[in-house]
Amino acid sequence: xxxxxxxxxxxxxxxxxxxxxxxxxxxxxxxFFEVHAENYMGAGGLPxxxxxxxxxxxxxSIHGVGLSIGGQRGLSVDHLQRLRRLxxxxxxxxxxxxxxxSSHGADYLNDLLPLPYTPETLDLVCDHxxxxxxxxxxRMLLENPATYVLFEQxxxxxxxxxxxxxxxxxxxLLLDVNNVFVSCTNHRTDAxxxxxxxxxxxxxxxxxxxxxxxDLPSGPLLIDSHGRAVADPVWQLYAHVIGRAGPLPSLVExxxxxxDWAILASEAERAGAILAAGGAHGRAVA
Amino acid sequence: MAVLSHDTFLTGFDGGLRxxxxxxxxxxxIPAEAARRFDVYRNNVAVSLTEALASRFPVxxxxxxxxxxxxxxxxxxxxxxxxSPVLAEWGDSFPDFLAGFPPLANWxxxxxxxxxxxxxxxxxxxxxxxxxxxxxxxxxxxxxxILHLHPSLQVLASDHAAVSIWQQNQPGAQASPLPxxxxxxxxxxxxxxxxxxxxxxxxxxxxxxxxxxxxxxVASAEAGLAADPAHQAQALLVHxxxxxxxxxxxxxxx
Numbered sequence: 001x002x003x004x005x006x007x008x009x010x011x012x013x014x015x016x017x018x019x020x021x022x023x024x025x026x027x028x029x030x031x032f033f034e035v036h037a038e039n040y041m042g043a044g045g046l047p048x049x050x051x052x053x054x055x056x057x058x059x060x061s062i063h064g065v066g067l068s069i070g071g072q073r074g075l076s077v078d079h080l081q082r083l084r085r086l087x088x089x090x091x092x093x094x095x096x097x098x099x100x101x102s103s104h105g106a107d108y109l110n111d112l113l114p115l116p117y118t119p120e121t122l123d124l125v126c127d128h129x130x131x132x133x134x135x136x137x138x139r140m141l142l143e144n145p146a147t148y149v150l151f152e153q154x155x156x157x158x159x160x161x162x163x164x165x166x167x168x169x170x171x172x173l174l175l176d177v178n179n180v181f182v183s184c185t186n187h188r189t190d191a192x193x194x195x196x197x198x199x200x201x202x203x204x205x206x207x208x209x210x211x212x213x214x215d216l217p218s219g220p221l222l223i224d225s226h227g228r229a230v231a232d233p234v235w236q237l238y239a240h241v242i243g244r245a246g247p248l249p250s251l252v253e254x255x256x257x258x259x260d261w262a263i264l265a266s267e268a269e270r271a272g273a274i275l276a277a278g279g280a281h282g283r284a285v286a
Numbered sequence: 287m288a289v290l291s292h293d294t295f296l297t298g299f300d301g302g303l304r305x306x307x308x309x310x311x312x313x314x315x316i317p318a319e320a321a322r323r324f325d326v327y328r329n330n331v332a333v334s335l336t337e338a339l340a341s342r343f344p345v346x347x348x349x350x351x352x353x354x355x356x357x358x359x360x361x362x363x364x365x366x367x368x369x370s371p372v373l374a375e376w377g378d379s380f381p382d383f384l385a386g387f388p389p390l391a392n393w394x395x396x397x398x399x400x401x402x403x404x405x406x407x408x409x410x411x412x413x414x415x416x417x418x419x420x421x422x423x424x425x426x427x428x429x430x431x432i433l434h435l436h437p438s439l440q441v442l443a444s445d446h447a448a449v450s451i452w453q454q455n456q457p458g459a460q461a462s463p464l465p466x467x468x469x470x471x472x473x474x475x476x477x478x479x480x481x482x483x484x485x486x487x488x489x490x491x492x493x494x495x496x497x498x499x500x501x502x503x504v505a506s507a508e509a510g511l512a513a514d515p516a517h518q519a520q521a522l523l524v525h526x527x528x529x530x531x532x533x534x535x536x537x538x539x540x
Contacts, residue, residue: 042411046479066371
């Protein structure tokens with residue numbers, strides 16, 4: 001497997017075409033941009049023109065949402081080939097996907113759906129991660145999900161499940177701190193306890209994003225909506241992670257109800273300030 | 287609980303997404319809340335597909351209104367789920383769905399407007415091709431010259447004034463009386479990567495078809511004249527050149 005180049009331990013932003021002109025007008029306060037792989041699988045035109053221009057100036061993370069790694073056995077060979085072509089074309093510093101499923105049969109459901117954590121699904125996900133890494137010829141990062149339900153059949157804690165996948169396949173992990181906060185709030189568990197069990201030494205990238213909230217009789221139900229600013233408790237969790245692990249590439253995701261570029265850039269600057277403070281401590285001290 | 291194979295789990299969960307019972311094993315810290323929580327997934331799938339369709343067919347949404355579009359999109363998405371994670375490829379069956387959707391029976395132009403919108407998406411993502419340097423044309427012999435058109439170029443005939451309807455439903459466009467005659471759309475990605483839609487006459491249609499079939503420039507212009515004795519081949523060529531739609535064929539100079 002090709003040795004993985006690294007994203008810089010700096011803030012990053014999800015790239016949206018609406019912001020292209022602003023990004024070109026002045027150097028963005030980021031070390032990298034991230035794009036969703038499936039938005040760049042057409043043959044040509046504006047998406048590739050913009051991504052080529054961006055890629056020339058910034059490090060790049062390609063983030064897949066359509067592989068359905070937690071789905072039925074056998075990933076789509078067509079989709080893996082398209083990913084391979086995309087990675088070959090842009091040579092991103094990172095490729096990542098989700099611990100989730102999004103296809104059933106031939107149908108694509110366009111959502112990141114949850115799976116039970118069992119010995120069977122552990123074997124399945126490991127086989128799929130192996131398949132991805134072999135097809136792409138590179139190490140991938142696997143992201144922890146935001147979930148709204150639990151499964152009676154789950155027998156392995158999520159942190160242990162992810163650690164074991166990384167151990168068996170050699171993949172890295174993408175730690176979505178907002179997802180940790182959303183899931184732990186939803187399941188009435190402690191986010192700091194989750195992070196204490198999370199193998200931070202395997203984390204190649206952090207995600208931050210905004211969430212929405214609904215009310216249930218037992219308390220809040222948080223929805224991973226990516227449609228607003230990162231919430232304060234998520235920033236606190238993030239600062240805790242950086243304090244322990246040292247600076248890591250840190251992406252702010254904002255996919256819906258897009259704000260002006262200045263607001264997005266200020267979110268990246270907020271992450272940058274925490275990274276700078278974390279750099280004073282660093283991994284060696286943590 | 288009894289061991290549930292992953293395939294059985296996925297089928298049960300998907301059944302729940304489609305409105306079936308709560309899948310076996312789905313629970314929550316307070317189990318009575320499981321159904322309400324599962325609804326988040328059901329809603330996410332429906333809303334995300336509706337939004338994907340709306341972004342692909344903005345004029346249809348404008349014509350039928352948000353509420354109607356949302357309801358219709360749910361019906362469509364349930365019957366025609368995407369077959370690939372590349373959502374730009376989704377919606378090719380939407381025009382035919384509209385043509386057969388009983389509540390739209392009195393709006394027969396709807397399907398053709400949707401065909402224009404789908405074709406624009408195809409054009410937006412079509413392969414790149416380098417525009418031909420006009421200098422290369424000046425010395426060429428039109429009797430033998432064969433032109434190559436940009437891969438994004440599409441011609442769509444309608445039985446309705448579908449092009450005018452599309453144009454009048456662009457942001458900021460003014461409404462004006464619709465032409466009575468049917469229209470044919472020329473859809474083409476320009477040098478700025480935009481995809482305008484133009485109405486073209488029978489001469490343009492015939493000349494473009496001839497060029498695309500590999501006829502020489504002279505033969506293509508004659509095909510245009512045969513379809514419309516007043517056809518201006520020069521005007522079409524100027525339009526194509528300005529849009530960058532006459533392109534280099536790989537490894538070939540005229």
